[in-house]
Amino acid sequence: AQSVTQLDSQVPVFEEAPVELRCNYSSSVSVYLFWYVQYPNQGLQLLLKYLSGSTLVKGINGFEAEFNKSQTSFHLRKPSVHISDTAEYFCAVSDQGAQKLVFGQGTRLTINP
Amino acid sequence: NAGVMQNPRHLVRRRGQEARLRCSPMKGHSHVYWYRQLPEEGLKFMVYLQKENIIDESGMPKERFSAEFPKEGPSILRIQQVVRGDSAAYFCASSHWGVSETQYFGPGTRLLVL
Numbered sequence: 001a002q003s004v005t006q007l008d009s010q011v012p013v014f015e016e017a018p019v020e021l022r023c024n025y026s027s028s029v030s031v032y033l034f035w036y037v038q039y040p041n042q043g044l045q046l047l048l049k050y051l052s053g054s055t056l057v058k059g060i061n062g063f064e065a066e067f068n069k070s071q072t073s074f075h076l077r078k079p080s081v082h083i084s085d086t087a088e089y090f091c092a093v094s095d096q097g098a099q100k101l102v103f104g105q106g107t108r109l110t111i112n113p
Numbered sequence: 114n115a116g117v118m119q120n121p122r123h124l125v126r127r128r129g130q131e132a133r134l135r136c137s138p139m140k141g142h143s144h145v146y147w148y149r150q151l152p153e154e155g156l157k158f159m160v161y162l163q164k165e166n167i168i169d170e171s172g173m174p175k176e177r178f179s180a181e182f183p184k185e186g187p188s189i190l191r192i193q194q195v196v197r198g199d200s201a202a203y204f205c206a207s208s209h210w211g212v213s214e215t216q217y218f219g220p221g222t223r224l225l226v227l
């Protein structure tokens with residue numbers, strides 16, 4: 001069965017500092033990978049996704065992620081964060097050929113001025 | 114193009130009552146997914162539907178929960194005889210096709226069972 005592990009439940013950083021949110025997955029088949037962001041009391045918004053091709057994926061709001069098959073990881077990065085990036089971030093995986101998403105527990109990113 | 118609509122946004126029920134959650138997918142989308150988010154947890158898949166068909170209900174509790182997506186109208190997630198453990202945020206997502214397509218999420222319905 002698939003599973004997703006987000007290694008940090010909370011990540012505090014200072015404004016304009018770089019950030020990396022870690023995500024590891026386990027699956028016996030080829031997968032699609034996603035990062036979603038959830039602002040307080042709102043639904044999820046897609047940041048970026050990896051389906052195939054280049055392992056470096058660029059998303060919205062200056063975020064990017066790198067797919068590493070050998071390490072089964074899909075870490076999310078941003079070189080310089082802003083106060084408005086404060087939110088919960090979810091990594092998700094789906095088997096190629098399947099429709100349902102399996103989510104990690106989420107990482108709460110807090111930006112301090 | 115309106116996004117995924119869910120109503121109500123907040124729902125309060127007493128134990129034993131029924132809860133009906135509605136989801137209108139994005140225009141042109143024929144695939145609907147329901148997820149549940151318990152407090153301090155990630156989202157858990159419940160059910161995947163296409164028009165008039167349940168495709169995958171592997172995440173649905175076997176009792177009290179049901180879902181439908183009729184030919185006309187919104188998708189409905191129905192919870193009968195609610196218990197306190199049903200308190201959660203229920204999110205609906207939709208996609209145009211299925212496999213590899215981005216799922217667009219609604220704002221969620223927050224169910225509180227007293």
